[in-house]
Amino acid sequence: MDRSNGICARLRKRALENISDRAEMRKLKNNLEPNLDKNDKTQISTWLIVLIFLIPVFVYLPGILGKIPYPSDSALYTDLMLTHYPNALYLKQSIIEYHQIPLWSSLIHSGAPFAANPLAGLFYLPGWLALLFPLPEGISVMLAVHAVFGSWGMYQFLKEENIGEIGAIAGGVAFGLMPKMAAHYGAGHVSLIYAISWTPWLLLMSRKDQKGWKTGITAALLFLADPRWSVYAGMFWFSYDIAHRQEQRFRTNFLYYLRSGIIALLIASPLILPMYEFVGLSTRLQMGVDDIQAFSLAPTKILNLIIPASGGNPEWYLYSGGIIIGLFIMQVFIEQLRKINRFWSAWVVISLLISFGSWLINPSWLVNLPIISLLRVPTRAFFLAGYSLTVITARSLDSIFVGGLGHKRLSKIAFGLSLFSLGMALSITYLLGKFSIIAIWGFVFLFLLSSLILISKPIAKERGMIGILVGLMIVDLFGAGIQSYYRKDKNEITSREVADSIKGDTDKFRLYSPSYSFPQYLAAENGFELTDGVDPLQVAAYSEFMEKASGVTSQGYSVTIPAFNTGNPALDNTGSMPNAFLLGLLNVKYVISEFMIDNPDLHEIPTGDQSYLYVNGFILNRAWIEDELICEENYQLKNSKKISNLEFSPNRIELTAYGPGRLVLSEVYYPGWKVIVDGDAKTIEQAYGLLRSVYLTEGEHEIKFNFQPITVYFGLGLAAIGWMLAVWQIRKDK
Template sequence: MTTPRTRRRAGLPTVVGLLALLAFVYWPVLGGQLFAGRDLFRIFFPDSAFLLESLRAGEVPLWNPYLRLGQPFAATLYSQVYYPPRWAAVLLTGPIVSMTVMQLGHVVLAAVGVFLLCRRRRTSWAAAVVAGTTFGLSVLMTRLGTQQNVVDAAAWSGFIVGAALDLQRRPGRGPLARLAVYGALSLFAGSPETTLWQGLVAVLAAGGAPRCVPEARARSVALVTAGFALAALLAAVALLPTAEFARNSLRAQESWRWPLVWSMSWPQVLSAMWPLADWPRDHYWGEDQWFILSVFLGTLPCALAALGALRGPRRARPFAVAALVLVALSLGRHFAPAAWVLLHVPPFSLFRYPVKYFVGAAFCVSVLSAFGVDALGRLARRLRPSRLRAAVALVGMVGAMAVLGPVARRLSMRAAAEAGAPWVPLCLGLAALVVLWPRGGFARPRQVRRGVALLAVLEVAASHALLGRTGYARLAPLLRPFSLRVFLPQPYPGRISVDIQGPEDPSRGGTGNTVERSLEQLIPNRFVEARLPALEGSGAPEPVYSEVFHDAGQRTVFDLAGVTHYLRNGPPPYDDLELLHTADDGTTLSRSRTALPRAFLVQRARVVTDAQALAAVMEDSQPFRHTAFLASGAPLERPSCTGAVEWVLQGAQHQELKVEACDESYLVVSDSHYPGWTATVDGQEAPIHRADLALRAVLLPRGAHTVRFDYRPLSFRLGLALSALSGLGLAAVLLRRPRARKTPSVS
């Protein structure tokens, strides 16, 4: 029986060991380096910079004016606008350092959550340490740090499932509130697929509890489902704008060409326990996924998980079922039943990255590994240890290490699988030696558990040395400002075009030099950090016209969008551009004299189809200079004349212009047309029309006018109301005192 004294004696070494392993895994951070992987500088550095800018301005960052002529910001869940840890990290440490702080904090949170869950499931202390280490500090979780939103959401898994089990055992307000809050934090972290698999695991764990009658099982499932429904209501302020953005993106189109992109391949599933079994991987958009750079969990943890599933208690079975289901889903297009579910069954059909479900499988494997450690301890009581058996195990281990590599080559496995083959028998053989080596007394099962746990933790540490670490960079280069900014006017009235789709896109690398190049070329979204509005942009979801408009690469689109400057990794894209500067690495900055202003007047308008508008936008004669091609509104045919447009305010969510219309005219603003924008003309509400396929236009009578645009989306207001009401209702229920029972009077 575990006493408070034994818990304290075990707790201090555990904490010290966790910190030591954390320091080993992230040792570059101790040397002053920071995380600088793929999507960190593609998305999270720019998003953090804009979030900080908005927070300092005292406004909720609903709209990003710098990206793709402007697009919703809070509606991209991975922006984590409503996630409290992101606010704290960005405000206290800045947009660059905050990503490393977030990663370190959340891997510790993930490890602690799984540890506490396993202890709640009555596993031994050593077994819980194996589970927490496997999930929080594995190569998978560390290399996944470039996808910060996935790590942040997954870190709440142990707490979510633990709250669901508490709700199953003792239904009440407290467990329900904890489940809802943890679920809402997972949603605010910005990876809805993660919250989806967390809900699946929680339902299976609560509904599959042993010795549970069908009525109680149904009640448990209903309560856990209600907890996640309440979590969704608490997160409605983020979810409703996200749903609106998805409806107005390429993903809402049946012709969208990226369903089930980045599905796990079968060799990658094997590589969870066999290091390098999936290398070399197929090309970037090939059969292998590149979302998670390594899925290796460890040979010994995976073997222990299999033992826990087969020989563990009944309470381990829901995690075994969940692991199999999530592995199948992660295969996506490589497993026909999973592909059908992911394409046709809501809510799975709403998402495109099947590999994210493998993070859930890793969570279940981690929990099962704890049951496996204890099962191995029980098995040790029935095995008669001897030096002879240990010697046989040692010989078998050495023989397997010598033979498994050639066998892998004969089986036509991938080239690097042979190099990783000795790792598998080495880890399993050492575990066998721990079990078979003679020991006396009643402490033997405990010693076996501790010995195997130590081996599993050491394997996690050694796997980082074997498979390498993610990209790091020094802080000073990351804080260096965009050097070519001095060649641009202050303030900057136009737009810039960057070569996001170019062949030298560095976003797929992870070295410090790559990060520096990305800033100097503003690739992919680093123009946001320089506060330069751009035509292009990177990130999901993609606006509905992005492929044919923002990313078309046509001179007519550049001129219509007001692109005054071009930044290219090479010569300027057009001969008539004025070259302003050539950097040492060949990057050029050039200026255009043909770009339209970002707001202009036309006295002609036609109501056309989208196909006709696109044709007009692409026409070399550029008819949009004098004619607005509208999706709605009234046609207009007036003689061309000269008016005047002056910007008074160009904020992120509020714009104001002074306009002198020489005749009845349409004011065309080369910002994105999107639901939620409202317009007033001289204080009176005016309709906004979609012009030239993707822009905004307002009809003005002749004369002087003040035109104001404000972004006030109904999805945000309704979501905020639902979140506020749900939060207040939850607080009222928790704070309500239970009624005192009346005691019968004695006469």
């Protein structure tokens, strides 16, 4: 009998090794997994499932109720208020006040393309739903919606992976509660969270979409949410599809990739084309190795995997959950489960290696790689580890705790983990000299997991234990997530008396600050325009001009204008000498600073605010006509000709001017701007190396500047073709 069993075992092993058809391999593997009946949903109430998937909403609830998330209590900035809230407010105001969808933004940098900026989210239509709510609360509402959407997508994906109901539910909610996602919410990385929420749906398409049309649509929406994440998600999806695709015929697979790629490119064209143009004219091309590898994960931060801390930098937040880490370790010691999970385990390792960045390899060759050379912050790749750990968790819960796979070894593993977690918790407490719940958080839940296994025998029959375990996992992830960011009242950060000092000025002007004393969200709320600002995409010519105008030289690539070389805006540029005349060319009337500026051309105005307020003695109007170049010596020529009826809207500027002479508009020269003089199209010339100008003959002229970027319009046309083609083919294939 023993001999017969041995022969059968060898034959079974040989069959597994020689099967070439992946569908059969997948079927055989699934038979090895003792899962629940995938169609048996009677054990879990539908309403309970709905309530479980709504749990991620509570991570974003403080923001929905009016709080502003920050990375820490000492953090002064968050991208939510730096970028996403001002952009959303500008979009909303443009539609309401001007009845225009803005393609150009006048918020910062004396104007920049809005449609070409991926952080504007202009072509990611789901993000527009935030405008239906008060801002910035509406953004948190949409982040919560995306978290639930991503959770549901993960649940559907796990079901397609032949994981049982309980495991799929646990994995789905674990994805939505991913603590690293909550930490990035504190940093205000709105578009990143939007895009990550599409990742489960992209991988799901590999299972459900046979032709590639739906895959292309999903990939396009992910790209429109955040192009940066699409690089990581694309590699992740492609490797998954190659590893799991059932179809072996080259032609069928080639057509699938071709269709999905074409549809994705077509639908994403409204952003791809103008962004490509913008990047080519931006400082992004100046990034060096240090910029690409910014915030690489130091090996000393590896304990962040089990300790929910980041040292104040959410990019280094790695905590995945004590229970999730425990399940990952357990499945390593169960051969069948380890083999099935090897793809996901490999990506845990790969994403961690990518996160190490410059600590692991010499990255000098990265600057020569297309696309990759434009990316920063390699630790973002760790979201792929979070995804992979979620899949491993779901399969482990399903196979071990529901099916009883490998339960004979679990007691030994659990005993070892319980000793390890208890020892680490006690050691950390001793070293700190005090009790810190954050420091031992992960070890506490690792200990609870181990203890629960030790007291539950036989594990396959303890159906109540799986509920307790999933509940503990939810508490673990939610608790870590809600503690990963700090919450401030909006009135704590938006009250500046200096704003009241200039609110009454009805002139058209811009502001400049060498110390970021007038934040972008405050400018957007009060209708002010800035020459400085924070954005990773900047027109290179403008950045070069501002180095001279601000008196601040940038030490390489910077996301801010002016640069802050040590990251302390309040002090970094102390002693800098702004060029009042060059600022005047940009229509800068007021300069606001945290430190005193010793410049005779800037006249201080007393305020009740802690900041210094100066009026520029060389203020120039937003438009003027000149017979010769204006400089400090002939500054009075600015009033020699008359400009009237000056009207501004996001995509159009209209005015009446009297020639002859050169009309100079204090607006950034950029492709896509057209000028019409008395109904005839004219050529826009560059003035002072940066501004727009047009020559006028003698007499009165009606002038219109219109922003009509061909890249946007052509991209919209391609997107329309892509949508029609995809919808037609999907309906046809039904």
